[in-house]
Amino acid sequence: MSTVKLTVNGRAVSADVEDRTLLVHLLRDNLNLTGTHVGCDTSQCGACTVHVDGRAVKSCTMLAAQAAGSSVTTIEGIAKGDELHPMQAAFRDNHGLQCGFCTPGMIMASIDIVHRHGGKLDEETVRHELEGNICRCTGYHNIVKAVLDAAGRMKVAQAAE
Amino acid sequence: MGVEGIGASVVRKEDKRFITGKGRYVDDVKLTGMTFAQFVRSPHAHAKVKGIDSSAAMKMPGVIAVLTGQQIVDDKIGNLICGWAITSKDGSPMKMGAWPAMAPETVRFVGQAVAVVIAETKNQARDAAEAVVVNYEELPAVPDIRAAIKPGAPQLHPEAPGNIIFDWTLGDEAAVNAAFAKAANVVTFELANNRLVPNAMEPRSAIADYNDAEEHFTLYTTSQNPHVARLVLSAFYNVAPEHKLRVIAPDVGGGFGSKIYIYPEEMVCLWASRKVGRPIKWTADRSESFLTDMHGRDHISKAEMAFDKDNKILGLRVKTHSNFGAYMSLFSSAVPTYLYATLLSGQYNIPAIFAEVITVYTNTTPVDAYRGAGRPEASYLIERVMETAARQLKVDPTELRKKNFITQFPHQTPVIMAYDAGDFHASLDAAKKAIDYEGFAARKAKAKSEGKLRGIGVSCYIEACGIAPSKAVGSLGAGVGLWESAEIRVNPVGTIEVLTGSHSHGQSHETTFAQLVSERLGVPISQVQIVHGDTDKVQFGMGTYGSRSLAVGGTAIVKAMEKVEAKAKKIAAHLLEASEGDIVIENGEFKVTGTDKSLALPMVALAAYTAHNLPEGMEPGLKETAFYDPTNFTFPAGAYICELEVDPPTGKTTFVNFVAADDFGRLINPMIVEGQVHGGLAQGIGQALLEGAVYDENGQLVTASFMDYTMPRADDLPSFKLSHTTTLCPGNPLGVKGCGEAGAIGASAAVINAITDAIGNNKLEMPATPDRVWHVINGKAA
Numbered sequence: 001m002s003t004v005k006l007t008v009n010g011r012a013v014s015a016d017v018e019d020r021t022l023l024v025h026l027l028r029d030n031l032n033l034t035g036t037h038v039g040c041d042t043s044q045c046g047a048c049t050v051h052v053d054g055r056a057v058k059s060c061t062m063l064a065a066q067a068a069g070s071s072v073t074t075i076e077g078i079a080k081g082d083e084l085h086p087m088q089a090a091f092r093d094n095h096g097l098q099c100g101f102c103t104p105g106m107i108m109a110s111i112d113i114v115h116r117h118g119g120k121l122d123e124e125t126v127r128h129e130l131e132g133n134i135c136r137c138t139g140y141h142n143i144v145k146a147v148l149d150a151a152g153r154m155k156v157a158q159a160a161e
Numbered sequence: 162m163g164v165e166g167i168g169a170s171v172v173r174k175e176d177k178r179f180i181t182g183k184g185r186y187v188d189d190v191k192l193t194g195m196t197f198a199q200f201v202r203s204p205h206a207h208a209k210v211k212g213i214d215s216s217a218a219m220k221m222p223g224v225i226a227v228l229t230g231q232q233i234v235d236d237k238i239g240n241l242i243c244g245w246a247i248t249s250k251d252g253s254p255m256k257m258g259a260w261p262a263m264a265p266e267t268v269r270f271v272g273q274a275v276a277v278v279i280a281e282t283k284n285q286a287r288d289a290a291e292a293v294v295v296n297y298e299e300l301p302a303v304p305d306i307r308a309a310i311k312p313g314a315p316q317l318h319p320e321a322p323g324n325i326i327f328d329w330t331l332g333d334e335a336a337v338n339a340a341f342a343k344a345a346n347v348v349t350f351e352l353a354n355n356r357l358v359p360n361a362m363e364p365r366s367a368i369a370d371y372n373d374a375e376e377h378f379t380l381y382t383t384s385q386n387p388h389v390a391r392l393v394l395s396a397f398y399n400v401a402p403e404h405k406l407r408v409i410a411p412d413v414g415g416g417f418g419s420k421i422y423i424y425p426e427e428m429v430c431l432w433a434s435r436k437v438g439r440p441i442k443w444t445a446d447r448s449e450s451f452l453t454d455m456h457g458r459d460h461i462s463k464a465e466m467a468f469d470k471d472n473k474i475l476g477l478r479v480k481t482h483s484n485f486g487a488y489m490s491l492f493s494s495a496v497p498t499y500l501y502a503t504l505l506s507g508q509y510n511i512p513a514i515f516a517e518v519i520t521v522y523t524n525t526t527p528v529d530a531y532r533g534a535g536r537p538e539a540s541y542l543i544e545r546v547m548e549t550a551a552r553q554l555k556v557d558p559t560e561l562r563k564k565n566f567i568t569q570f571p572h573q574t575p576v577i578m579a580y581d582a583g584d585f586h587a588s589l590d591a592a593k594k595a596i597d598y599e600g601f602a603a604r605k606a607k608a609k610s611e612g613k614l615r616g617i618g619v620s621c622y623i624e625a626c627g628i629a630p631s632k633a634v635g636s637l638g639a640g641v642g643l644w645e646s647a648e649i650r651v652n653p654v655g656t657i658e659v660l661t662g663s664h665s666h667g668q669s670h671e672t673t674f675a676q677l678v679s680e681r682l683g684v685p686i687s688q689v690q691i692v693h694g695d696t697d698k699v700q701f702g703m704g705t706y707g708s709r710s711l712a713v714g715g716t717a718i719v720k721a722m723e724k725v726e727a728k729a730k731k732i733a734a735h736l737l738e739a740s741e742g743d744i745v746i747e748n749g750e751f752k753v754t755g756t757d758k759s760l761a762l763p764m765v766a767l768a769a770y771t772a773h774n775l776p777e778g779m780e781p782g783l784k785e786t787a788f789y790d791p792t793n794f795t796f797p798a799g800a801y802i803c804e805l806e807v808d809p810p811t812g813k814t815t816f817v818n819f820v821a822a823d824d825f826g827r828l829i830n831p832m833i834v835e836g837q838v839h840g841g842l843a844q845g846i847g848q849a850l851l852e853g854a855v856y857d858e859n860g861q862l863v864t865a866s867f868m869d870y871t872m873p874r875a876d877d878l879p880s881f882k883l884s885h886t887t888t889l890c891p892g893n894p895l896g897v898k899g900c901g902e903a904g905a906i907g908a909s910a911a912v913i914n915a916i917t918d919a920i921g922n923n924k925l926e927m928p929a930t931p932d933r934v935w936h937v938i939n940g941k942a943a
Contacts, residue, residue, distance in 0.1 A: 018284060034189035035182015037414075039362045040447040044867035047362060075182035088180040092172055095832050098840065099667030100179030101362040101414025107180065123880065130875035134867065136362050136415050137667045139843030139904075140875040142836060 004064050008033065009077030017064050023057075024048045026064035027074060035075040035104045039134070046133030049105035050074050056112030058132070075104035078111070086153035087111050087146070096146035098137035109133050110147045114154050121151045166680030167895075170832035174686065175671040184412040187366035187381045188444045195368070196225055198430055198443040199286035201276040201293045202452070203268035206302035206524035206860025207315065210266055213276055214294040221292060223285030226437050228429070229276045230263035238262070238432055239398045241425065243489035246638040247327050247498055250517070255327040258318025258522065260488035262398075262425035262432075268297070269317055269487035270526050271861055272452025277429055279437050283444075302524040302860035306461055306482045309523045317487060317522040326485055326520040327494070331502040332575055336513035337467075340476030344467035348550040354538045355927045356459035356484065356854040357847075358870060359531045361666075363414020364445035365454065367427035369434035377405045378434070382427045384410040385420045385664055386704020389641075391696050393423040393491075400431045410694040413666035417844070418530040419454045420666065421706050422491045426453070451865040456854055457531025459484035460497065460538050464546050472554055474565050476513040479505060479542065483520045483528075490529035494520070499577070499637050500535030500625070506574035507543035508585045508621045508798060509565040514575045524860040530706065532844055532905040536624040544620045544910035549923055558619050558914070559589060559598065578625050580796045583824060587886040589621060591822035592800035595882055601804065604817075614807040615817070616919025619800065622907030626899045627712030627795035627892070644790035645709070646702050647717035649678075649725050651783040653770035655763025657684055659721075660692045662702010663714035667840075668901065669833045670710060676829055677715055677895075681722045682762060683749030700786070708899030711829060712795050716893045720787035728783060729765045735776045736760060736768055795890050795898040799823035801842075803911040807919045812935030814850060814916060816879035823903055824886045827896040834900045835883050841904020842881055847873040848905075849912035853928045871928070 005014045008031060015030040027033045027050070036059060039047035048060040051073040059072075078085040087107050090096070097103040113129045114121065126147045127140065135143060165171050178184050201213075215227035241260040248254055263274045276293055280286035303309040303317065309324040317324055341347060368381040378401040384390045387408040395403035413420060430441045445453070461482045467475040483497035502516040533540075551558035566585040573579045593599075601617045608615035628634075631642030648660040657678055663670055670693065675686035692698050705714075726746065733751035734741040737758050745754050752759040765783070768774065772781035804817040821838055828834050851871035855863045864870040889896035909927060917923045920938050 020284070028189075032191075033182070034186075035184070037186070037363070038188075039364070040867050042447070042866045042868045044872075045362065045447075075180075079181060084180070091180050092176040095173065095836050097176060097179055098669070098836060099361070099363070099415040100175075100184050100412065101186065103179050104182045124876075127875040127878075134362065134872050134874060136360060136417070136844075136872070137840045138836060139839030139841075139873075139881070140878055141839040141880050144875065144880065 002065060004068050006067050006069060007071040009073060015064065019065060021064045022060050023062040023064045023067050024059040027059060033074050033076050037101055037104060039101065044134065046109055047102050047105040049108040049133065051108060051112065056109050075108060085111070087150040090146040090150035090153060094142050094146040094149055096138065096142045102133060102135045106133050106135065106143060110150065113147065114151045121148060123148070163679060165686045166676055167827065167829050169676065170830055171672060171676060171686065173669055173672045174675065175669070186363055186412045186414055187368060187383050190368055190381055192368060192370055192440040195440045195442050196279050196281060196437065197283040197286045198433065198441050199278045199290040200274040200426065201278065201290050201295060203271060203273045203275055203297065205268060205297055205299050206271050206304065207300040208268050208297040209300065210264055210268060210275055211296040211298050215276065217294065218278060218289040218292040221285065221289040223281035224278060224289045225281070225439065226279045227276055227293060228433055228436065230261055230265035233262055233432065234265050236432065238400055241488065242393065242397045242491065243494055244491050244640040245495040247329055247494040249327045250330045255494055256321035256325065257489050258320050262428045270524055272449070272526065274425055277433060279433060279441055304525065304856045304858055304860045305523055306484050306521050309521045310482070317524065321522055324522040326489065326522060328517065328519045329498055330515070330517045332515035333513055334515045337476045337478050337515040340513045341467045341478070344475055345470040346468045346554060348466045348468070348546060348553050350546050350549045351463050352542060352545055353926050354458045354460040354541055355848060357457040357531060357852050358451055358854050359417045359419035359454055359457060360450065360872060361415030361417055361419060364447060364450045365420065365424065365426065366444040367430045368440060368442045369427070369430035370440040371434040373438065378431055379407045379409065380427060380431055381409050381411065383413050383420050384408070385413070385416040385666060385706055387664065387694055387696050388662060388701050389704055390423050394428060394431060398428050400428055408696045410664055416666045417532040418457065418534060418706055421704070422455055422529060424453070447867065448865050451870065452526060452862060455490050455529040456486065456526050457528065458538060459528055462542055464542055466546050466550055468550065468554065472556060472561055472564055474509055474511045477505060477511050479516040481516070481518045483518055484523055484525065485520050486523060486525045486527035488527045490527045493527065493529045495639065496530050496535040497538065501539050503577045504536050504539035504623065504625060505543060505576055507540065508567060508623050510567050511575065525856055526862070532841065533902045534707065536902065537845065537906045537909065540620070540622040540624065540906045541910045544622070545913065548914040552923060559593060562619070562621050563589065578794065580623070581793060581891050582888040583796060583798050584886060584888050585621060585798060588798065588822040588824055589800040591884050591886055592802045592820050595820040595822065595884060596802045596804060596818055598802065608806055614809060614919040616805060616807065616915040616917070618803045618911045618913065618915030618918055620907045620911035620914065621800045622903065623796055623798035624903060624906050625794035625796060626708035626902060627791055628707030628709045629794060630792055631790050641703065642790065643703055644788050645713040645717045646700060646786065646788045647714065647721045648700065648786045649718070649721040649784065651725060651766045653767055655761070655766045657689045658692055659689065659718060660699045661714055661718065662699055662704070663710040664693050664705045666705070668705060668710055669830070673711065673829050673833055674715065674718060677718050678722065681726070683746055684762060708901040711895070711897045712893055712899045713789060713791050715895055715897065717787050717789035719894050720789050721785045724785035724787065725783060728785070729762070731776055731779065732765050732768055733760050736774065791892060793892045795892060797823065797825050797898040797900060797903050799903060799907065801907045801911040803915045805915050805919065807916060807934060809938055812931035812938065814929065814934065818882065819879050820882045822884045822886060823900065824888055825900040826887060826890040826898040828885065829897065837900045838883055838904045839881055841902055842908045843873050843878055844905040845908025846878060846912055849909040849927050849929060851877060851928050851930070
């Protein structure tokens with residue numbers, strides 16, 4: 001057992017966990033942030049994707065202890081009060097989700113994709129970059145639309161700031 | 162159509178919780194005092210359980226109990242059931258072997274549970290499960306159909322000699338034989354339909370909570386049909402009386418059929434929660450999902466089609482072996498029979514059809530309905546045969562199809578189904594136009610000059626869904642009726658709650674059902690709450706599968722609305738001193754036609770609940786229930802055309818274009834419908850190119866993780882070009898046919914027809930992986 005101290009969604013938190021505890025379980029079980037999901041056991045599906053120090057990370061592939069001292073953002077932390085993040089709004093507006101289970105990871109991964117490409121994205125790039133996020137419901141067609149839509153909105157928001 | 166009514170692509174009401182991470186899936190739920198279950202599972206495909214030693218496990222930290230299959234038998238808990246009685250051609254009933262939730266004596270597939278550990282934490286349960294020592298005596302395993310039916314093969318169940326469950330036929334054998342006798346040409350084709358693992362993204366999960374003081378059970382379960390779960394757990398498994406059992410299916414992360422069934426795990430958790438006196442949660446690992454979720458498909462078939470000299474079909478003969486796995490699952494018997502053979506006419510006028518289906522036990526995970534359930538198998542077979550026929554008869558594949566299309570409706574097929582409405586020429590013409598079919602030859606030649614093999618493939622599918630007319634399925638062996646229920650509560654201030662027996666696990670009912678109410682009663686969808694998934698709230702429902710929720714569940718809502726409207730009109734007429742026949746609904750107001758006298762729905766509702774001035778003899782309140790039993794299946798149909806390129810040195814397939822022209826009757830929300838088609842196409846393409854559950858000769862599932870089983874990912878799929886033609890369904894007041902499974906039903910044949918066209922070799926099985934395609938191109942066995 002060890003005490004892991006980190007920042008989650010802007011709040012300093014502390015959790016006593018077994019050494020083998022994965023970051024995703026610290027989030028879900030210790031902090032009750034159940035928006036981050038577990039969909040597989042081989043790091044393929046991406047439902048657990050969060051941001052650690054600004055980068056998309058599969059939280060099932062990190063020990064909680066490895067996140068000590070880091071700043072973690074989960075799906076629960078990206079809206080500003082009632083104002084949705086442009087990526088969240090784009091998923092809703094483009095019907096980029098059906099059952100919703102892959103959606104938090106999809107949104108977190110997609111935000112990171114837009115950031116890394118400086119808003120320069122096309123369909124082929126988005127599809128390639130989403131390789132690490134599996135969806136069984138949507139066939140990806142509307143997810144790709146949502147990401148491209150959000151990229152445009154995020155660029156505009158950046159320009160406006 | 163209002164802005165939020167029928168035909169409007171309104172954005173979903175349910176999205177808010179999903180996009181903000183506030184969805185409430187079963188594994189998200191935490192109960193006070195909750196414990197955790199970990200199952201001890203057989204590593205052998207076939208073995209006798211000689212003994213279970215839990216002494217070491219019981220001593221480990223946090224362990225509360227280790228329970229075994231024998232204890233379930235001792236407590237007189239029932240076995241899992243198959244709810245559809247099929248009779249063999251010799252009149253004998255299907256040969257069903259017993260399926261206990263945890264095996265007391267014999268395990269028959271890798272992953273079958275023999276014991277369960279209950280502990281304070283999941284890690285403690287997991288650690289202790291590894292310490293349970295099970296003494297197995299291994300038996301020879303039968304890993305596939307061919308091994309199972311070989312003379313002298315090891316027998317799985319004493320009830321099923323030769324591992325044959327049933328040998329069933331449909332159609333007129335004599336008429337088919339006569340057709341073949343006078344045929345000008347016969348096309349013969351052998352094909353397989355590969356086994357798939359459904360893999361909804363949310364693994365199965367259950368939380369069972371027994372309240373001893375009230376002698377009442379609560380079960381949270383990832384189910385597509387909570388009332389069916391309650392019925393089966395009480396009446397058949399005998400775990401809890403129906404009136405003392407509440408089943409809640411909250412947000413469920415996809416089902417595709419795999420969450421219809423009432424599995425050993427939720428049954429054991431429910432039973433164990435009473436023994437242990439604490440709530441128990443179980444959530445599957447993905448590997449457990451691969452091993453224990455019911456698999457789909459797994460057919461081997463031989464098909465023969467007879468043509469006259471004008472290339473019109475005279476008859477079709479099909480023989481299919483279907484792999485049921487180690488046990489008969491809940492719907493399993495219906496899938497390769499009444500959901501398969503009854504669709505073998507496809508879109509074609511076929512005077513005589515005869516099908517024989519032989520179902521087989523093997524030492525593999527049990528098989529049951531998976532998106533399409535029997536119809537993908539039928540559609541794939543017919544469309545591969547038609548393509549093969551076109552090539553053999555040297556005619557254009559679309560011309561051969563058009564020559565044989567049914568054009569008069571209703572059309573009675575020789576295999577029970579009577580198609581009510583359709584226009585097959587319209588969909589095929591639309592698809593051909595969308596993909597520029599006429600220009601393909603030039604594109605193929607250009608690709609060839611660049612070293613690529615380009616192919617085009619057509620798939621004209623029809624399916625039967627909107628499951629199902631109760632009397633009809635009852636007469637065919639179903640143990641249940643397949644109607645649906647809706648209760649509409651107009652609250653005193655005019656907001657509306659719709660309690661539906663349907664369940665949304667991605668199908669968007671919270672939005673589309675609200676649109677139905679908005680259209681009829683003029684209420685904004687924000688004022689309409691759709692309630693589903695809790696047996697304490699909704700009286701009964703048969704759940705969501707078989708593309709039934711709009712056709713059957715939606716019609717139940719329409720019927721309930723008719724009753725609400727009738728009563729509301731009576732009240733309005735009374736209050737406005739007009740005659741009932743003069744009241745119309747306009748923008749949510751009950752208006753006396755030709756005047757400006759009106760009452761808003763909230764005022765009518767308030768009058769109903771204050772009851773100060775109601776018509777003589779009328780009961781207070783404004784709440785109506787309807788149970789709707791469909792009169793026929795519905796018949797979505799369409800044409801898919803796929804254009805792709807194969808890279809000869811690698812065998813890799815790349816999509817150039819994929820067009821779909823579907824006829825779903827009336828569309829309630831086109832955006833939702835397109836989403837369903839996208840998802841279905843992804844699964845159909847997945848089956849054709851990527852997916853396949855593989856067992857080795859010892860019955861070990863080799864493809865038991867996302868590393869080994871290829872799920873379609875974003876870069877495996879193209880964007881799709883969808884269009885719709887419309888023939889309204891005459892069978893229900895909405896004119897809807899359902900759209901949830903069509904993509905999964907029709908897509909596979911389009912892909913394989915295209916690849917075989919590209920490589921000039923028709924002998925290609927699914928999945929057409931680069932490895933397999935390369936071997937076929939190079940004339941080697943893969």
